[in-house]
Amino acid sequence: MGIYPEPNKLMALEEAAELVKDGDIVAFGGALSVREPIAFIRELIRQGVKNLHTVGTAHGFDIDLAVGGGIVGVVQNTYVGFEFDFGLAPNFRRAVEQGKVVSKEDGCNSLIYGLRAAALGVPFLPHLNFETSDIMKLHPEFKKFKCPITGQTLIAIPALEPDVAILHARLADKKGNAVIAKPYVADILMARASKKTIITAEKVVDKLGKEPHIPYFEVAAVVEVPFGAHPTALYPDYTYDKDHIAEYIRLSRSPETFREYLDKYVYGPESHEEYLKLIDTEKLKNWKTW
Amino acid sequence: MEYTIDELMAVTMARLIKDGDVVFHGVASPLPMVAARLAKLTHAPNSIYFAGTGGGMNPEPPFMATMTQDAVLFxxxxxxxxxDYIFNLAARGEMDVMFFSGGQIDKYGNLNNTLIGSIDDIKVKLxxxxxxxxxxxxxNKFIIWTTRHRKRVSSSGREIxxxxxxxxxxxxxxxxxxxxSRERLGIHGGGPYKTVTELGVFGFDEETKIMKLETIHPDVTVDDIIENTMFKPIIPDDVEVTAPPTEDELEILREKVDPTGVRKVEFPKDELKRKFEL
Incomplete structure (x- = not known):
C-alpha cells in the first residue's frame, strides 16, 4: 500500500485513468451486479490501455465489458457471469475460448489470502490444503508445503499486490476519504492490498464529515461520476439496469455487433454527462416503487 | 392440493438444514437461497443464514432475487x-452447510464449474x-444440487x-x-453430503464414496435415473419416493419465502409442467 498524503486529489476521469498502465494488476471493486466502477472502465477502453490483469471475487459486467473492450490480458476473478438473469458472460467466454485472454480462475478464499498477504506485508499466507482442485494447475505460484508447527499439508498463497484498486463509492471528499455502500464485498481489503487506490464517487464534497470505509492516505485519485456504476447498482441510490444489460447481452453475440455497443455507449458519448442522456436514470432511482 | 418439481426440490433441500446450522450459498443459487429461508421459517429457526457474498446475515426479504447481490437480500x-469475514468462518470449520452446483458432477461428487474440454483446449469456458x-x-458438509440431471442432445447430436x-x-x-482418498490427503471438511436433482436424491456410499440413490421423485423410475446418469450409481433394493412437502411448507414457501417464484428460473421449461398430487 502506498501512502498519499496530499489534501486535494480531485481530478477528471481522463486524468485518473492515465494512472493505470499497460500490464497493471487491477482490482475492480463491487461484485456481480453491484457497485462496479463502470464509468472508469469505459474511460480505460477509450484510452486503449492494454493487457490488464484483473483480480477479484465473483464479478460480471465489469470484467465482460473490459474484455470486450480489448483492455484485458489475464482474468484472475473467481467467477465471471450474469447469474440466472442473463447467464454466461459473452465477451469473456469468447475471448477465453479463442485464447485471446488467459483465464487464471482463482478460488475466493485463495484470492482473498493473496490480497490479505499483500495487506499484511508478508510474502505468503498458509491456506488449508486444496491440492485436489484443478484450480491449483492454473496457479503454479501456489506452493504446497508442510506446516512447521503441525506437520499438515498447507498451500502457500503468495502476496497478490494489485497495482491499482478502482472502487466506486457513494460519497468521498477531495482528500480521498470514502464511504462505499453495502454490499462491501472485498473493497476494503483491495484498498489495503493495492499500491494505490482510485476512488470514483457519486458525489465528492470538501470534507466528508463522517467515518470513511477507505481512509484518504490509501487513495491516489478521486473522481466525481454520478451513476458511475451504471448499469450495475449502487444501493440505495439506484438499482442495476436490466434493460441496458439485456441490450448489452444482445449486442455481445459477436465481436461485430459488440462494436455497435462500444460505439453507442463507450466511444460515442463526448462525456460522462452525454452518456447519462442515453440512460433512464429516473427509473433506476425509483427502484423501490417498482 | 398439487405441488410442482421446483417446490419439491426447494423443500427437500431445506430439510437437509438442521436447526442451529450455519448456512451459506454462493452466486447463481436461487434454490439454495429459497431453501435456506424456508428452513429458517419452518424447522430450523436458529439456523444462521448468510445470503451469498453480499454478506447479509439472517435477512428477511419480502421476496427473492435472481441476482445474489440484490438489495432485497439486505x-x-x-x-x-x-x-472475507464469511470465508474465515468456513476456514475455521464453523460453516456447517454450503450449497454447490456444477456444469459437470461426477460419481464422487467432484464438481466442474470451470471449463468443458481441457486446460489446453477449452471448448466452453464456464x-x-x-x-x-x-x-x-x-x-463441514456441502449439498450438491442440479436441475439438469436429465441428459440432453447437443446440436451435433452428442448426448450431454x-x-x-x-x-x-x-x-x-x-x-x-x-x-x-480425500481424507488421506488431509483435506478438511466432510465433503459432499447429498445430491438433490430434479429426478431424485442421492447420498454417498460409506466405503466407496460413490453416489448412492436414496429416493426418486414421484413421477420418476429407477430406470430413468440409470438412463440419465453417465456413471453407475449404487442402487439399493429399497428406493423410496421422495417425501412430499407438507401443506405448511408449501404455504410458507409460496407466500412468505418466494412469492415471485424465483426458484423456477433454474429449470428448463418442460420440467415446470411436472405436477404431483399431495
Whole structure:
C-alpha cells in the first residue's frame, strides 16, 4: 500500500485513468451486479490501455465489458457471469475460448489470502490444503508445503499486490476519504492490498464529515461520476439496469455487433454527462416503487 | 392440493438444514437461497443464514432475487459482513452447510464449474467456481444440487450428461478419487453430503464414496435415473419416493419465502409442467 498524503486529489476521469498502465494488476471493486466502477472502465477502453490483469471475487459486467473492450490480458476473478438473469458472460467466454485472454480462475478464499498477504506485508499466507482442485494447475505460484508447527499439508498463497484498486463509492471528499455502500464485498481489503487506490464517487464534497470505509492516505485519485456504476447498482441510490444489460447481452453475440455497443455507449458519448442522456436514470432511482 | 418439481426440490433441500446450522450459498443459487429461508421459517429457526457474498446475515426479504447481490437480500438483515469475514468462518470449520452446483458432477461428487474440454483446449469456458475450490475443502458438509440431471442432445447430436463418470476439471473437491482418498490427503471438511436433482436424491456410499440413490421423485423410475446418469450409481433394493412437502411448507414457501417464484428460473421449461398430487 502506498501512502498519499496530499489534501486535494480531485481530478477528471481522463486524468485518473492515465494512472493505470499497460500490464497493471487491477482490482475492480463491487461484485456481480453491484457497485462496479463502470464509468472508469469505459474511460480505460477509450484510452486503449492494454493487457490488464484483473483480480477479484465473483464479478460480471465489469470484467465482460473490459474484455470486450480489448483492455484485458489475464482474468484472475473467481467467477465471471450474469447469474440466472442473463447467464454466461459473452465477451469473456469468447475471448477465453479463442485464447485471446488467459483465464487464471482463482478460488475466493485463495484470492482473498493473496490480497490479505499483500495487506499484511508478508510474502505468503498458509491456506488449508486444496491440492485436489484443478484450480491449483492454473496457479503454479501456489506452493504446497508442510506446516512447521503441525506437520499438515498447507498451500502457500503468495502476496497478490494489485497495482491499482478502482472502487466506486457513494460519497468521498477531495482528500480521498470514502464511504462505499453495502454490499462491501472485498473493497476494503483491495484498498489495503493495492499500491494505490482510485476512488470514483457519486458525489465528492470538501470534507466528508463522517467515518470513511477507505481512509484518504490509501487513495491516489478521486473522481466525481454520478451513476458511475451504471448499469450495475449502487444501493440505495439506484438499482442495476436490466434493460441496458439485456441490450448489452444482445449486442455481445459477436465481436461485430459488440462494436455497435462500444460505439453507442463507450466511444460515442463526448462525456460522462452525454452518456447519462442515453440512460433512464429516473427509473433506476425509483427502484423501490417498482 | 398439487405441488410442482421446483417446490419439491426447494423443500427437500431445506430439510437437509438442521436447526442451529450455519448456512451459506454462493452466486447463481436461487434454490439454495429459497431453501435456506424456508428452513429458517419452518424447522430450523436458529439456523444462521448468510445470503451469498453480499454478506447479509439472517435477512428477511419480502421476496427473492435472481441476482445474489440484490438489495432485497439486505432487507431486515441483522448484519452486513464483508466477503472475507464469511470465508474465515468456513476456514475455521464453523460453516456447517454450503450449497454447490456444477456444469459437470461426477460419481464422487467432484464438481466442474470451470471449463468443458481441457486446460489446453477449452471448448466452453464456464463462469467459474467462485468460492467452491476452497470452501469444498473447508465446510463441514456441502449439498450438491442440479436441475439438469436429465441428459440432453447437443446440436451435433452428442448426448450431454450433467452427472458424468469423470469431470473435465475438478473445481470443487468431492470425495476426489473415492474411498479414503480425500481424507488421506488431509483435506478438511466432510465433503459432499447429498445430491438433490430434479429426478431424485442421492447420498454417498460409506466405503466407496460413490453416489448412492436414496429416493426418486414421484413421477420418476429407477430406470430413468440409470438412463440419465453417465456413471453407475449404487442402487439399493429399497428406493423410496421422495417425501412430499407438507401443506405448511408449501404455504410458507409460496407466500412468505418466494412469492415471485424465483426458484423456477433454474429449470428448463418442460420440467415446470411436472405436477404431483399431495
Amino acid at each position: 432487507e431486515g438483515a441483522e448484519a452486513i459482513l464483508t466477503v 463462469p467459474g467456481g467462485a468460492g467452491g475450490a476452497n470452501l469444498s475443502c473447508e465446510v 450428461y450433467t452427472l458424468v463418470e469423470k469431470v473435465d476439471f475438478i473445481t470443487s473437491t468431492g470425495f476426489y478419487e473415492g474411498g479414503d
